[in-house]
Amino acid sequence: xxxxxxxxxxxxxxxxxDALATREGLAAWWTNDTQGESSVGGTLNxxxxxxxxxxxxxxxxxxxxxxxxxxxxxxxxxxxxxxIGTRINWVLKQEGDHVIVLFRHLGWKxxxxxxxxxxxxxxxFLMSLKSLLETGSGAxxxxxxxxxxxx
Amino acid sequence: xxxxxxxxxxxxxxxxxDALATREGLAAWWTNDTQGESSVGGTLNxxxxxxxxxxxxxxxxxxxxxxxxxxxxxxxxxxxxxxIGTRINWVLKQEGDHVIVLFRHLGWKxxxxxxxxxxxxxxxFLMSLKSLLETGSGAxxxxxxxxxxxx
Numbered sequence: 001x002x003x004x005x006x007x008x009x010x011x012x013x014x015x016x017x018d019a020l021a022t023r024e025g026l027a028a029w030w031t032n033d034t035q036g037e038s039s040v041g042g043t044l045n046x047x048x049x050x051x052x053x054x055x056x057x058x059x060x061x062x063x064x065x066x067x068x069x070x071x072x073x074x075x076x077x078x079x080x081x082x083x084i085g086t087r088i089n090w091v092l093k094q095e096g097d098h099v100i101v102l103f104r105h106l107g108w109k110x111x112x113x114x115x116x117x118x119x120x121x122x123x124x125f126l127m128s129l130k131s132l133l134e135t136g137s138g139a140x141x142x143x144x145x146x147x148x149x150x151x
Numbered sequence: 152x153x154x155x156x157x158x159x160x161x162x163x164x165x166x167x168x169d170a171l172a173t174r175e176g177l178a179a180w181w182t183n184d185t186q187g188e189s190s191v192g193g194t195l196n197x198x199x200x201x202x203x204x205x206x207x208x209x210x211x212x213x214x215x216x217x218x219x220x221x222x223x224x225x226x227x228x229x230x231x232x233x234x235i236g237t238r239i240n241w242v243l244k245q246e247g248d249h250v251i252v253l254f255r256h257l258g259w260k261x262x263x264x265x266x267x268x269x270x271x272x273x274x275x276f277l278m279s280l281k282s283l284l285e286t287g288s289g290a291x292x293x294x295x296x297x298x299x300x301x302x
Contacts, residue, residue: 001153002152002262003155003270004154004262004266004267004270005267005270005271005274006264006267006268006270006271006298006299006301007271007298007299008298008299008300008301095300096300097300098299098300100299100300102264102267103267104267111153111155113157113253115155116155116156116157116253116254116255117157119154119155119156119157119270119274120156120157120158120274120277123156123270123271123274123275124274124278126271127275127296127298130298145278147157147158147159147278147281148157148158148159148249148251149159149246149247149249149251150157150159
């Protein structure tokens with residue numbers, strides 16, 4: 001069971017790639033608290049906080065592939081049990097004046113309610129990525145869009 | 152293969168249900184051009200337009216179930232080939248001060264690129280539904296959030 005999304009960004013493949021493949025880029029649209037190394041074999045550590053600053057968990061990703069301007073692949077090695085072992089695959093391609101981002105969060109074992117939440121939440125973070133590249137300003141945690149009672 | 156989403160709305164189950172089970176409600180968050188009958192066995196006709204007014208397709212849904220304040224189920228009987236025969240299932244439940252909406256677009260045959268697009272687009276329409284009920288104003292087509300080069 002996979003979460004799938006598609007967005008188009010008026011930008012260049014290189015700039016979109018940088019927002020997915022560098023710690024600074026990721027911190028500007030997903031979560032301000034992004035640590036670790038974005039290199040093949042390295043680990044990225046994403047942590048989330050309430051607006052008041054309390055930590056509310058996060059994810060550790062092993063970087064499996066980095067193909068500049070084309071593809072990023074992570075494997076989840078830390079975080080909620082439902083996420084462990086899943087993979088997050090980013091594919092970029094140019095279509096006219098848009099960079100198309102095909103996003104896949106692959107390998108969920110069960111369609112649990114948390115998977116429904118994560119699907120919607122990924123969509124809002126992808127719109128944050130689009131906004132970052134098109135306007136210069138994203139909405140990373142803790143300024144992220146709240147979608148439900150789980151945040 | 153299914154598209155799954157979860158949102159929470161600060162409203163009542165009855166009001167959220169009305170936004171899913173009446174033509175007027177649906178027109179206020181999904182598409183202004185909503186026609187037909189929201190009754191079991193009836194058909195709803197959703198049409199989408201460019202901001203300039205050109206029609207760009209739509210969907211026809213047979214209403215299979217209507218359980219006030221709890222559930223709505225549609226079957227797609229007209230629209231893009233990938234949608235025909237799929238079902239759209241809405242389940243509502245109260246958790247604290249939120250009405251949780253579990254959304255499932257069930258029965259896609261293949262994880263085509265259009266399914267990725269529709270997943271993200273559903274998320275933005277669900278946020279339109281949330282906004283309608285929490286602020287009084289949704290973002291239905293043609294004022295909908297544009298996510299990519301397919302709209």
